Amino acid sequence: xxxxxxxxxxxxxxxxxxxxxxxxxxxxxxxxxxxxxxxxxxxxxxxxxxxxxxxxxxxxxxxxxxxxxxxxxxxxxxxxxxxxxxxxxxxxxxxxxxxxxxxxxxxxxxx
Numbered sequence: 001x002x003x004x005x006x007x008x009x010x011x012x013x014x015x016x017x018x019x020x021x022x023x024x025x026x027x028x029x030x031x032x033x034x035x036x037x038x039x040x041x042x043x044x045x046x047x048x049x050x051x052x053x054x055x056x057x058x059x060x061x062x063x064x065x066x067x068x069x070x071x072x073x074x075x076x077x078x079x080x081x082x083x084x085x086x087x088x089x090x091x092x093x094x095x096x097x098x099x100x101x102x103x104x105x106x107x108x109x110x111x
Contacts, residue, residue, distance in 0.1 A: 012038035025099045
């Protein structure tokens with residue numbers, strides 16, 4: 001197995017672990033970004049093919065540009081989602097005076 005696949009899998013698992021374990025909304029959002037970055041790296045590795053046909057014979061290997069254009073779109077949409085999540089976190093923190101998920105759930109259940 002290639003070392004890049006192992007590193008990518010470790011980044012994905014670190015992000016997933018942080019999403020599950022952390023209780024602060026901002027830390028969850030940061031780990032969600034790490035998780036998304038690992039997924040994008042995984043697809044970049046999958047897009048690389050050493051034996052892909054190409055018109056020019058000078059190139060030995062290349063990465064498929066179509067996959068990279070889709071991944072650029074994924075990165076932009078992920079950034080927009082992160083911005084919306086931060087706005088919702090600001091609204092929650094001003095309403096409940098905390099960013100802890102457990103505290104917010106307790107205060108919502110009381111109402």
